Amino acid sequence: MSEEVSGRQANVVEGWWERNFKNHLAALVFVCSFGGVLLTASWTLGQSAEIGRQIFNVLAPLFGTWVGTILAFYFSRENFKEANDAVSRLVDRVTPEQRLARTPVRDVMKPRASIKARDLKEGEEEGKIAVRELMKLVGEGYSRVLIFTPRGVIKYVIHESTLNKFIADRSAPIEAGAPLPAPPLDASLTELLAHRAGSQTIGEIARRFVFVKEEATLADARAAMLAVKGCEDVFVTKSGKQDEPVLGWLTNTDITRDL
Incomplete structure (x- = not known):
């Protein structure tokens, strides 16, 4: 009996982690990217103009790409969900006849x-x-x-x-x-x-x-x-x-x- 309860609890924890892992990962990447841009900008202020510009030009697009990937993932998922719901409503719709x-x-x-x-x-x-x-x-x-x-x-x-x-x-x-x-x-x-x-x-x-x-x-x-x-x-x-x-x-x- 105790083994069955433990198994069910493990499944509950695993299910919660699977449902929330992507959200937590996305939030972590977003925060790191935002913080990285700020840190890069503040660090380059202490460097020469040429070196600072080169460093910022390398790191800023990287952080931007990360954020863009996250936004694309979430917006495409919402669009797909809306399209799927629309198709489901169309299939389930009862004709007048x-x-x-x-x-x-x-x-x-x-x-x-x-x-x-x-x-x-x-x-x-x-x-x-x-x-x-x-x-x-x-x-x-x-x-x-x-x-x-x-x-x-x-x-x-x-x-x-x-x-x-x-x-x-x-x-x-x-x-x-x-x-x-x-x-x-x-x-x-x-x-x-x-x-x-x-x-x-x-x-x-x-x-x-x-x-x-x-x-x-x-x-x-x-x-x-x-x-x-x-x-x-x-x-x-x-x-x-x-x-x-x-x-x-x-x-x-x-x-x-x-x-």
Whole structure:
């Protein structure tokens, strides 16, 4: 036992000496060089000008070379260490794709309880909801209106830009003899969903979302979103089925924030 302790102590002393020998040697050389320059300068003062100049010209470069060697050693070592650390950080850096693959959707999604939405009631006729009511849900950080069934299943996602287009189209002058439509804000959800916005109806656009299961990652959510052209919303359900209650919601911004 005593031999093992002695061996460990010897290793500790040896390790300390190895770690500090170069520093002590460098300090000793530096002090000797600095002192040597001073001693040489003071000694040559008592000699003739020619002899003193020759002696100083021989010894001063020698001391300077010693000091320069020490400085070069330490600065090159620090530069090498910094370069090595930079390479290590580069190798260890996680790419955005790897970060998405490691991040569960549950860590980023907006939980259902915190989603500002229009929840349909049992027996309520969704078609009679007025556009005016939907516009009130826009704002406070939301640019979408979400409509859920009484069971908590997502039914429509209506973007603010879509609502604004509908209002602008309804506010445009009508042809002579054409029936006068209801004011845009008084129009019903049925009229809104049937309105065309380009090649699709607003109803088709409002159903353009996808689902992932609760255990999915952001990479899974992104892949599902990119699989549907124009999709900007991903909903999280227990097993990823569209007829299940929504547990959380992610937008395209939530998913691609780190890309």
